[in-house]
Amino acid sequence: MNPIIDSIRAIVGPAGLVVSPQETAPYATDWRKRYRGKALAVAKPASTAEVAAVVRACAESRTGVVPQGGNTGLCGAATPDSSGSQIVLNLSRMNRVRAIDAHNNTLTAEAGCVLANLQKAAEGAGRLFPLSLAAEGSCEIGGNLSTNAGGTAVLRYGNARELVLGLEVVLPSGEIWDGLRGLRKDNTGYDLKHLFIGAEGTLGVITAAVLKLFPLPKSRATAVVAVQDPENALGLLQRTLEECGERLTAFELFSDFCLALVLKHFKDAAAPFARRFPHYVLLELSDTRPGEAVASLAEGILGAALEEKSILDAALAQSDAQAKALWKLRDFISEAQAHEGPNIKHDVSIPISRIPEFIRTTDAELGRAHPGVRMVTFGHVGDGNLHYNVSAPEGVAPGAFVARTEAINRIVHDSVARFGGSISAEHGLGQLKREEIRRYKSPLELELMRRIKRALDPHGIMNPGKVL
């Protein structure tokens, strides 16, 4: 038996330790089953002090530590390597809401709190915690912060990073940094929390956070709008922002091929219009004012746009049920494309103004190099974030298509770089894009990241092989 396992058992007790290969396997496999690692053991500490003691023991024995929350990440950041020498540090037992301060509009939560539970806790206090994403029923806030999660409310409320006031972090030395401040202003030196947010566990383990709460919206208007092309979608985005400001909560674009996939693979999904159009926008307004004002506002904007023919059609939900049905068209795209067969995914961002040109030129380049590929293009266009996924041409065997991944990534990511974009908008780097990023980030920026890594984790025990 490895002595580190005994040390960890002494810290977390038998309830906090998983060692058998069968039992550790699920923790050592990522959500998309793309990475299958092997863990020396899975430690499940129940308190910050236990996390600190486990990390200290790992630091002393130079054992790699892989922090893990709900294990729903898409880039393999929470999966150990195959050496069997790394400890998975699963935070799920640290799932207490430590405090809610409605007057300060803050909620203090431990890392293992499931996102949906935090949304409910906030609502119970008459407040909104706006972070929302597909995995919210199982992802955990520690992971959300470590990966700076995005989701469907970024346009109005920002990324996970923007929702944090303070952090508690166990450092690679096992020391505990108590940065759990509930302050909206604090200019007393370097803002350390922003280093740990989005670092994917490579600089320390986030154990708790003070999160921002917001007033609950009391009215909502949801519409699907048909547009000829992404230019028209952007025109509508600008018009809606100028007229509605922060009422605009979501602005999602998807192509007709996305809709076709959803309608094909989800029998209960209904087309929003009697005929089909090239692209669709799902937009949502919300307001702290109750009543019909946002619905009238949406009607006014869409009516005027229809009149001047900058949009082709519009359907405004007349009930909550209709709004949910419209959201399904957007939410089901990821699953629908999986049913259709393999696709090569790209989570990219582009300056919003350049999205139409990016789509046009990249589509054309892909079409030339890989005739017949079918583009599954959708995303949070209000944030400049596209899920720009490439599906196999009809009739091409899955294996043969997947073999083109590298070539297709190169076309897409080179184009992203030319347009001043990012090759990982909201999913992170993990192990999936660790090599890829070296092509696109300047050597100087990579060197700065390495210097910070060395400064905080000189022995390199935190999540080795991820990000850098």
Added chain:
Amino acid sequence: MNPIIDSIRAIVGPAGLVVSPQETAPYATDWRKRYRGKALAVAKPASTAEVAAVVRACAESRTGVVPQGGNTGLCGAATPDSSGSQIVLNLSRMNRVRAIDAHNNTLTAEAGCVLANLQKAAEGAGRLFPLSLAAEGSCEIGGNLSTNAGGTAVLRYGNARELVLGLEVVLPSGEIWDGLRGLRKDNTGYDLKHLFIGAEGTLGVITAAVLKLFPLPKSRATAVVAVQDPENALGLLQRTLEECGERLTAFELFSDFCLALVLKHFKDAAAPFARRFPHYVLLELSDTRPGEAVASLAEGILGAALEEKSILDAALAQSDAQAKALWKLRDFISEAQAHEGPNIKHDVSIPISRIPEFIRTTDAELGRAHPGVRMVTFGHVGDGNLHYNVSAPEGVAPGAFVARTEAINRIVHDSVARFGGSISAEHGLGQLKREEIRRYKSPLELELMRRIKRALDPHGIMNPGKVL
């Protein structure tokens, strides 16, 4: 002649170099004339390449570099020490707006752009750049970002930090980090920009930034509200947030003594009510919708609060001129207190929910230790930020009062620490609070800051003696 001066002259030319003691003196003195340093020379580069070359020359000769913008800081961060060995690197000649992208809602500006000019440039493009503070006519954006400036629009739009998408930074080595990305989402590694923002020039020189723009508000409602105590102010804050959400743009509290000082020292200032009350709130709603809706909303909220007696009186501005007159009552406080004599200033933040108790207990403690002190308490209470200033008791000589600075700071800052607050909410540390912060920040957090400083500036040439 020091050879570094010749090197700098060769880089920036004679127009970019100031060497005579008379001419360098204003650059070596801070805005409040509290610090009078001595500069070896003032370099005024006109481009990022020149900044880089100057910093490289300084790095090679281990010469300290003090970055400076509009020199309006309140903590002496932009003032050299008295050794006469440091170079002031003034960015004022780098004052170009490099790009405005209205569809991406971004503005790319060089560090030396005066804040008010950026506000105007944004407005010219039909957009709002919301950062706004008293010094906006002369402060420069590089300084605003290096100090993470706050101001009057933080409640709705965030601190300077929240307004930045990308940065260009000259590192202590003289290398240029091009992080000028105009993206709302980018999860490709550590978020380096947040290290440089608020670092007060100790980690590098910000030379340009991509800033966020917002829709222009088209209507506004401004009111002054009389309240019995800070508890009632907080009640009004919550009610307004719950009903108005992001429409609430400003929520400022000031005591009757603040009003008395303004009325005494500014003859054209008019009292908002026929009688006087213990405290006042200045609140402002704004909206992208034109028309009277926000005024009606404010009327409704204030009317209901009056009816239930949670506020004492309210005056809603009926014109732009009236709104400006109400803002003057708040804006003139700083100057009015200066006319009244010496005062010992504290720029603190507290969790919003604890502000009433903080004021009550700290007032009482100060009153016991220093009978007769007059509290000038005002600030951005919607952000938890108080300017909690202590004026001399009547009849106490200025010198005798100023001699109590250390004792009064101790009472106030110890109390701030007990309430989980910050001793510098928006002004930074500079040289003013560099020693003070060591009492209140954990040794571990200071050590983390030092490690980052060493990792990025191993020779310690960037703004020596500031922050750390």
